[in-house]
Amino acid sequence: MVANVGAIRSKAIHPVHAVLLAGTFTLFLGALLNDLAYWSTYYVQWTNFASWLIAGGLVTGAITLVFALVDLRHAVQRSVPSLVYPLLLLGSWIAGLFNAVVHAKDAYAVMPEGLVLSVVAALLAGVATWLGFSSLRTGGLR
Numbered sequence: 001m002v003a004n005v006g007a008i009r010s011k012a013i014h015p016v017h018a019v020l021l022a023g024t025f026t027l028f029l030g031a032l033l034n035d036l037a038y039w040s041t042y043y044v045q046w047t048n049f050a051s052w053l054i055a056g057g058l059v060t061g062a063i064t065l066v067f068a069l070v071d072l073r074h075a076v077q078r079s080v081p082s083l084v085y086p087l088l089l090l091g092s093w094i095a096g097l098f099n100a101v102v103h104a105k106d107a108y109a110v111m112p113e114g115l116v117l118s119v120v121a122a123l124l125a126g127v128a129t130w131l132g133f134s135s136l137r138t139g140g141l142r
Contacts, residue, residue: 013132017067020060024089025122025129027057028096032118039115044107050118051103054096057121061093068132085131092124 013021031053038046068086099117103110 013071014067017064017071018133020064020067021129021132024057024061024064024092025125027053027060028092028118028122028125031057031099032115032122035110035115035118038107039111042108047103047107047110047114050114051100054100054103054118054121057125058093058096058100061089061096061125065089065093085128088124088128088131092121092128095121095124 012018031050034046034050034053037043038050065086068089072082072086095117099114099121102114102117
């Protein structure tokens with residue numbers, strides 16, 4: 001005897017959305033690692049690297065946020081993870097924006113605020129990436 005239960009098939013996030021989401025987390029994580037390197041060595045070039053990575057994270061994060069809002073608008077069922085995901089992306093983008101302003105200062109004035117903001121941006125982007133890849137789906141029962 002075979003029981004045929006209706007399977008839940010959901011549409012995965014768009015491939016461009018996935019690449020930008022992964023890129024946002026990677027760029028903010030790279031900025032955090034560069035800030036950690038600057039904190040341990042005080043070699044000024046590390047803050048320059050971090051500034052560029054933060055700028056890249058802001059660009060990819062903004063595009064990813066647009067994708068997330070469009071996916072939220074087209075979602076059949078709006079669950080808690082699908083509502084939290086854009087908020088986490090927005091939080092990481094805002095932390096990254098403040099981090100970019102801090103990194104615009106003189107290299108010796110960046111610490112410790114730059115390091116703290118890099119940790120916050122990387123953590124929020126990491127949780128958003130995990131949530132986006134694990135449970136965010138735009139489809140429903142088909």
